[in-house]
Amino acid sequence: MASLDEKIAAMKAAKAPPKRHQxxxxxxxxxxxxxxTExxxxxGIGFGIGFGLDSLLGTSPWLLVLFTxxxxxxxxxxxxxSAKExxxxxxxxxxxEDEGNTHGD
Structure with a gap:
C-alpha cells in the first residue's frame, strides 16, 4: 500500500503544472x-528624528542632515x-529542484 501511495504521489508531482512566468x-x-519601502x-525615520531634534535643540540643519x-x-x-535572504x-x-531531478531518474 505504501509503495502505491508513493507512486501516486510521484505521478501527481510529475503532472504538476510548471510555475507560470506571471x-x-x-x-x-x-x-x-x-x-x-525599506x-x-x-x-523617513531618519529625517523625522533629525527634524525633531533640530527643532528641540535649535541646531538646524545639522542633526537633520546627520540623521537623514x-x-x-x-x-x-x-x-x-532582504536581498541576501x-x-x-x-x-x-x-x-x-536539482536534488529532486537527480533522485527522480
Whole structure:
C-alpha cells in the first residue's frame, strides 16, 4: 500500500503544472517594492528624528542632515539583508529542484 501511495504521489508531482512566468514576475515585483519601502522608511525615520531634534535643540540643519544620512544607511543595510535572504531562499529552492531531478531518474 505504501509503495502505491508513493507512486501516486510521484505521478501527481510529475503532472504538476510548471510555475507560470506571471507568478514569478509578480513575486519579483513584490520583492522590489519591499526593498524600496525599506529604504524610504529608513530615510523617513531618519529625517523625522533629525527634524525633531533640530527643532528641540535649535541646531538646524545639522542633526537633520546627520540623521537623514544615518536613516539612508540603515535603509540600505536592511535592503541588503532582504536581498541576501531572498538569494538564500532561491538557492535553497534551486538545490531542492536539482536534488529532486537527480533522485527522480
Amino acid at each position: 507568478e514569478e514576475h509578480y513575486s519579483q515585483a513584490q520583492h522590489a517594492w519591499r526593498m524600496v 529604504l524610504v522608511a529608513g530615510l 544620512m544615518l536613516g539612508f544607511a540603515a535603509g540600505v543595510n536592511v535592503m541588503m539583508r 531572498i538569494q538564500e531562499k532561491r538557492l535553497a529552492e534551486t538545490a531542492e
